[in-house]
Amino acid sequence: MVxxxxxxxxxxxxxxxxxxxxxxLSVEIPENYGGNFPxxxxxxxxxxxxxxxxxxxxxxxxxxAQGPFAMDPDSGFLLVTRALDREEQAxxxxxxxLETQDRRVLWGPQPVLVxxxxxxxxxxxxxxxxxxxxxxxxxTWVPLEPIHLAENLKVLYPHHIAQVHWSGVDVxxxxxxxxxxxxxxxxxxxxxxxRELDTEAQAEYxxxxxxxxxRGEDYAAPLELHVLVMDENDNVPVCPPRGPxxxxxxxxxxxxxxxRLSAEDAxxxxxxNSHIVYQLLNPESEDGxxxxxxxxxxxxxxxxxxxxxxxxGQNILLLVLAMDLAGAEGxxxxxxxxxxxxTDINDHAPEFTTSQIGPISLPEDVEPGTLVAMLTATxxxxxxxxxxxxxxxxxGDMDGTFDLDWEPDSGHVGLRLCKNLSYxxxxxxxxxxxxxxxxxxxxxxxxxxxxxxxxxxxxxVMPPPKLxxxxxxxxxxxSAPAGSLLLTIQPSDPISRSLRFSLVxxxxxxxxxEKVSGExxxxxxxxxxxxxxxxxxxxxxxxxxxxxxxxxVPLVIHFLKAPPAPALTPAPVPSxxxxxxxxxxxxxxxxxxxxxxLASGHGPYSFAxxxxxxxxxxxxxxxxxxxHAYLTLALHWVEPREHIIPVVVSHNAQMWQxxxxxxxxxxxxxxxxxxxxxxxxxxxxxxxxxxxxxxTLVAIGIFLILIFTHWTLSRKKDLNQPAxxxxxxxxx
Numbered sequence: 001m002v003x004x005x006x007x008x009x010x011x012x013x014x015x016x017x018x019x020x021x022x023x024x025l026s027v028e029i030p031e032n033y034g035g036n037f038p039x040x041x042x043x044x045x046x047x048x049x050x051x052x053x054x055x056x057x058x059x060x061x062x063x064x065a066q067g068p069f070a071m072d073p074d075s076g077f078l079l080v081t082r083a084l085d086r087e088e089q090a091x092x093x094x095x096x097x098l099e100t101q102d103r104r105v106l107w108g109p110q111p112v113l114v115x116x117x118x119x120x121x122x123x124x125x126x127x128x129x130x131x132x133x134x135x136x137x138x139x140t141w142v143p144l145e146p147i148h149l150a151e152n153l154k155v156l157y158p159h160h161i162a163q164v165h166w167s168g169v170d171v172x173x174x175x176x177x178x179x180x181x182x183x184x185x186x187x188x189x190x191x192x193x194x195r196e197l198d199t200e201a202q203a204e205y206x207x208x209x210x211x212x213x214x215r216g217e218d219y220a221a222p223l224e225l226h227v228l229v230m231d232e233n234d235n236v237p238v239c240p241p242r243g244p245x246x247x248x249x250x251x252x253x254x255x256x257x258x259x260r261l262s263a264e265d266a267x268x269x270x271x272x273n274s275h276i277v278y279q280l281l282n283p284e285s286e287d288g289x290x291x292x293x294x295x296x297x298x299x300x301x302x303x304x305x306x307x308x309x310x311x312x313g314q315n316i317l318l319l320v321l322a323m324d325l326a327g328a329e330g331x332x333x334x335x336x337x338x339x340x341x342x343t344d345i346n347d348h349a350p351e352f353t354t355s356q357i358g359p360i361s362l363p364e365d366v367e368p369g370t371l372v373a374m375l376t377a378t379x380x381x382x383x384x385x386x387x388x389x390x391x392x393x394x395x396g397d398m399d400g401t402f403d404l405d406w407e408p409d410s411g412h413v414g415l416r417l418c419k420n421l422s423y424x425x426x427x428x429x430x431x432x433x434x435x436x437x438x439x440x441x442x443x444x445x446x447x448x449x450x451x452x453x454x455x456x457x458x459x460x461v462m463p464p465p466k467l468x469x470x471x472x473x474x475x476x477x478x479s480a481p482a483g484s485l486l487l488t489i490q491p492s493d494p495i496s497r498s499l500r501f502s503l504v505x506x507x508x509x510x511x512x513x514e515k516v517s518g519e520x521x522x523x524x525x526x527x528x529x530x531x532x533x534x535x536x537x538x539x540x541x542x543x544x545x546x547x548x549x550x551x552x553v554p555l556v557i558h559f560l561k562a563p564p565a566p567a568l569t570p571a572p573v574p575s576x577x578x579x580x581x582x583x584x585x586x587x588x589x590x591x592x593x594x595x596x597x598l599a600s601g602h603g604p605y606s607f608a609x610x611x612x613x614x615x616x617x618x619x620x621x622x623x624x625x626x627x628h629a630y631l632t633l634a635l636h637w638v639e640p641r642e643h644i645i646p647v648v649v650s651h652n653a654q655m656w657q658x659x660x661x662x663x664x665x666x667x668x669x670x671x672x673x674x675x676x677x678x679x680x681x682x683x684x685x686x687x688x689x690x691x692x693x694x695x696t697l698v699a700i701g702i703f704l705i706l707i708f709t710h711w712t713l714s715r716k717k718d719l720n721q722p723a724x725x726x727x728x729x730x731x732x
Contacts, residue, residue, distance in 0.1 A: 250344060358373070465541050
């Protein structure tokens with residue numbers, strides 16, 4: 001049996017980075033170990049969700065390990081089940097994986113190299129992470145290395161952890177623990193732990209084992225053992241509290257530090273369980289855009305600006321993941337929040353919304369102080385102090401005809417007229433207005449400033465038109481028909497300019513005016529007026545070439561008493577015919593042919609329909625000239641018959657009435673009138689013709705009935721006579 005002080009257990013814990021393959025673990029065990037089995041070698045950092053899978057242990061060829069090794073599924077410890085011999089095999093290459101039932105790997109593979117130490121070997125003391133020191137208390141004691149126990153180990157208690165031995169003497173053992181801990185030793189020197197250990201309660205225990213004889217006397221000084229409780233990763237990293245927003249100026253260079261995170265882990269300091277690394281969760285890089293706006297150092301937690309530029313006014317909430325176990329699987333993590341506010345700088349020059357305005361037409365007599373144009377400029381900066389603008393007239397106003405007017409905190413500037421305009425001096429102006437930022441720009445040079453050009457055209461002022469009178473008056477009898485001429489409006493200078501006339505405020509619609517000639521007529525009969533009443537309208541005259549130039553004068557109409565009815569009854573007008581439905585032709589009506597005034601050339605005549613409402617509804621009379629009028633149908637359909645239409649003819653104070661005889665008839669496709677034909681003498685009427693036809697048919701029927709009855713009776717009589725009474729037919 002090899003003495004137990006020869007064995008040495010070294011644990012190497014890899015410092016793995018996130019997303020890297022697990023580093024190889026190296027474990028040494030002395031050959032021919034004489035202690036109790038199973039012997040716990042090292043604990044693997046399995047993920048907490050390991051309960052969902054199955055721990056698989058394989059050897060060099062990937063097959064299931066057939067050697068003396070096994071895995072404790074509850075604690076994650078690698079253990080050996082029997083003593084090893086270096087001459088048989090000096091090294092064992094193992095792999096540990098966590099797999100699902102369908103052979104899908106959840107964690108690993110974790111390579112583990114187990115070396116079998118020769119019994120004459122001594123501890124090297126320079127393993128990957130853990131350094132083992134040998135402390136011999138007494139030469140008569142078999143020394144033991146410090147015992148490492150996992151925190152919260154899930155095994156059956158009491159659990160064997162070591163064996164002490166007083167060389168060469170059969171003794172009994174007694175145990176003392178400083179501080180008092182859950183340890184015990186039996187008479188054979190087997191050392192046990194009786195319950196789970198917790199690093200937060202006690203991380204290290206000092207045990208003293210006394211060797212006694214049968215009388216209870218101590219042989220020598222006790223053997224001092226150190227029990228170290230290995231920390232279990234059961235504490236979540238704690239992020240620093242979220243503070244106020246961190247202000248970062250716009251256009252800050254990449255690499256500028258925003259903040260530095262320092263998360264804390266309550267696990268054992270310096271252990272992998274408290275080794276925290278950082279990872280930036282958001283904002284993610286945009287599709288098609290290279291680089292990110294922020295970066296984080298995984299070790300120090302320093303958050304810096306990336307290559308992607310930031311925009312002023314952005315409020316960004318950064319999420320940084322703090323992970324213990326150096327980011328390896330199975331560790332805990334917390335999300336730290338950092339609020340970043342991108343502050344504005346004056347890096348945008350103001351610009352006009354429109355660079356060209358006009359042309360704007362102004363008459364040369366416009367008053368100074370008139371607003372010519374309103375210009376608007378915008379600034380993309382967000383800070384109000386950076387949006388203040390200064391305006392100036394850069395060129396185009398040598399004599400100070402124009403000036404600018406604006407509010408300090410407004411982007412609107414008004415161009416106003418300061419002096420009188422003159423068409424002869426300058427028919428047009430091009431005023432260039434420049435805008436600049438009041439605050440100094442940051443970044444590229446300020447440049448010449450944005451400009452806007454306002455084009456102003458000066459219009460020559462012409463006097464408004466003038467009429468030959470400042471007030472017009474006319475008298476008309478209340479019985480005057482529609483179309484009666486009242487007066488003619490004329491310009492004072494009819495040769496130099498032409499005018500276009502119109503009536504304003506003709507509320508009753510009694511008057512109308514010719515646009516070119518200025519003749520004022522009655523538009524309808526003057527019903528409802530009384531003699532002595534007056535009616536006032538405005539006559540507006542506009543310049544034909546310059547419609548904006550106009551003038552207006554009042555026109556006062558005096559209503560007179562109607563003259564007595566005319567004594568002269570003219571001869572009826574020869575009859576004419578018109579087609580219904582209405583076609584495109586009418587009847588020419590002329591004035592009285594026996595009138596001495598007309599024969600001598602005096603005129604003109606006015607024509608109007610008689611006051612009968614039915615006549616005015618069915619017929620339309622249009623004046624052709626001073627002596628003739630044109631009579632047509634006003635409706636599409638008028639009853640076909642002969643119509644007598646009264647037409648009133650007036651001249652000065654005289655009036656006549658013509659009776660126009662018109663025959664309305666249906667017409668064929670050629671427009672010829674189809675007259676209704678009367679009944680000829682001696683010709684029967686329709687009723688008599690029908691009676692004669694019916695009587696004739698009745699007489700024929702009676703005659704046929706008599707013949708048929710006679711034939712029937714004769715045949716019946718012949719059938720009733722005897723055969724011998726039938727006369728013999730003569731043979732021819």
